[in-house]
Amino acid sequence: MQKIFITRKLPNEIVDPLKEKFDVKMWHSEEIPMTYEELKTEAKDAHALWTVLSDKVDRELIESLPHLKVISNLAVGHNNIDVEAAKERGIVVTNTPGVLTETTADLTFALLLATARRVTEAERDLRDGKWKSWTPMGLTGMDVFGATIGIIGMGRIGEAVARRAKGFDMKVLYHNRTRKIEAEEEFGFSYEELDTLLQESDFIVLLTPLTPETKGLIGERELGLMKETAAIINVARGGIIDEQALYDALTTNKIWAAGLDVFEVEPVPMDHSLLTLPNVTVLPHIGSASIHTRMAMMQMNAEAIEAVLEGKETENRVV
Ligand code: NAP
Ligand code: GLV
Numbered sequence: 001m002q003k004i005f006i007t008r009k010l011p012n013e014i015v016d017p018l019k020e021k022f023d024v025k026m027w028h029s030e031e032i033p034m035t036y037e038e039l040k041t042e043a044k045d046a047h048a049l050w051t052v053l054s055d056k057v058d059r060e061l062i063e064s065l066p067h068l069k070v071i072s073n074l075a076v077g078h079n080n081i082d083v084e085a086a087k088e089r090g091i092v093v094t095n096t097p098g099v100l101t102e103t104t105a106d107l108t109f110a111l112l113l114a115t116a117r118r119v120t121e122a123e124r125d126l127r128d129g130k131w132k133s134w135t136p137m138g139l140t141g142m143d144v145f146g147a148t149i150g151i152i153g154m155g156r157i158g159e160a161v162a163r164r165a166k167g168f169d170m171k172v173l174y175h176n177r178t179r180k181i182e183a184e185e186e187f188g189f190s191y192e193e194l195d196t197l198l199q200e201s202d203f204i205v206l207l208t209p210l211t212p213e214t215k216g217l218i219g220e221r222e223l224g225l226m227k228e229t230a231a232i233i234n235v236a237r238g239g240i241i242d243e244q245a246l247y248d249a250l251t252t253n254k255i256w257a258a259g260l261d262v263f264e265v266e267p268v269p270m271d272h273s274l275l276t277l278p279n280v281t282v283l284p285h286i287g288s289a290s291i292h293t294r295m296a297m298m299q300m301n302a303e304a305i306e307a308v309l310e311g312k313e314t315e316n317r318v319v
Pocket of ligand 2: 078
């Protein structure tokens with residue numbers, strides 16, 4: 001029987017059907033991640049490896065698993081996997097695009113609104129007993145309705161965020177590797193060079209994958225181009241913004257605020273300097289976290305694994 005190894009405890013209703021055809025082993029905890037060494041040891045006989053986005057699946061790990069045919073990642077992003085190393089060994093890599101698009105766009109917009117209107121800061125103040133009276137200028141934020149949004153990475157989620165922005169009567173600028181002429185014509189989105197987008201937007205939203213090209217895409221120079229009243233929202237990956245440069249820009253009032261669902265190191269260390277700033281709204285990487293979407297993502301992984309192990313074609317191949 002072919003073996004499947006799952007690196008995090010997943011719901012029985014997703015995993016049980018696979019047990020009828022395969023020998024399935026699963027890590028015991030939903031919350032405690034496996035260490036790299038544990039993963040290497042536990043997965044050594046696996047034909048299929050079902051990973052989460054925090055698992056480091058590098059060349060060394062891939063080359064240590066002699067039977068491996070497929071790696072299926074419970075995420076659309078796959079920067080945690082050495083895709084080239086997998087490809088060289090003929091290992092299929094799959095991810096979960098599409099099913100999480102609208103859910104992640106909802107969260108992106110929620111974070112944008114929360115950042116603009118200081119929602120989490122206001123709630124913290126109330127719970128801390130700081131609500132003494134209604135104040136004319138207390139906790140005032142920025143208007144979203146009618147503002148300009150600049151989306152960097154106009155893919156599936158970027159477009160879904162842009163559609164939501166139209167509902168808020170926002171002017172939509174975007175920057176992408178390739179132009180989206182159809183979306184420009186249908187929805188009136190405007191393509192801009194990166195620097196122009198940074199200079200003209202009130203809200204800048206990052207939605208590219210983390211790749212060698214996008215790592216550090218937003219650093220001191222780019223933050224310096226932003227309006228002093230602008231906010232940056234990152235739901236993509238931590239490494240795309242230089243976090244020290246972001247801290248400096250926020251503390252010297254070069255930009256107004258930031259909303260972050262992702263960090264360079266996750267979970268973000270509790271002594272991270274960005275967590276000390278009231279104008280940073282933070283979330284623990286929950287972009288796709290609705291019950292329906294997470295179940296759909298897992299179903300997609302299960303079907304991909306089954307297909308590859310049975311020698312069939314599968315959609316959603318990264319390679
Ligand atoms: P997608 O459809 O592949 O969109 C990514 C877009 O980024 C594409 O349009 C791509 O351009 C563009 N891009 C890539 N490299 C670029 C560069 N160097 N400069 C400018 N644009 C570039 O992916 P998606 O499904 O929208 O997901 C996007 C990312 O969001 C994922 O990779 C993941 O990291 C992140 N994400 C986070 C969460 C969360 O929980 N926070 C949830 C889901 C996704 P082309 O059109 O030329 O390919
Ligand atoms: C989440 O971050 C994903 O890439 O799906």
